[in-house]
Amino acid sequence: MKKFAAVAILVLLAMAVWSLAFDAGDVHVVFGDEQLEGPLAAFVGVVAGGIGMLVAGVVLVFVGVVLALVFAGVGVMAIFGLAVGAVALAVAVSPLMLPLLIPAAIVWYVMKRRKERAAREIAAPAVAA
Structure with a gap:
């Protein structure tokens, strides 16, 4: 699979070089008020596209870092919310648990004294006598 990927990349690179070298006569690139034509325009277009892809990659990395930090914060808030919910549930259920807690407290007290x-x-x- 790695060999196929390397061959595919080389074929795509060869196609790009072929297109740039032989079919670049009808390429038009416009920067502001200037219009470039011919092989120079194709080269400028390829370079500008590469720079755009590089900038997009950097932006995606930073967006990934920001999202990781945001979702980590959301995770902390979710765990805090679950803890508060568990405490609220324990407070709500505690009067119902009283008949079970009284015998448990008596057993605990007897074992402690022992x-x-x-x-x-x-x-x-x-x-000594």
Whole structure:
């Protein structure tokens, strides 16, 4: 495939050179008030077209960078909006979760007391009789 692309580019380049060298007699290019004719006009037209393509490429790169920054900002705002929505949903659902949270809080408190009591027994010095 790479070889085909190289051959295709060379064929297109050869066609452009052929057209520029042999069929450029009836080309007319107008810049402002000046009108160019003949092979010089074809050359000026090709050069101006190449410069235009170069400028278009640079503009597209900058537009791509700007769009990437804009969409990154939109993504941050979308994530922030989702977080706010999740908090609002949690606030709206919290009264409904109260019957589940009361037993969970009791279990958490009992487990905490058990750990504290075990830690105190390990930390207490042994009393020698």
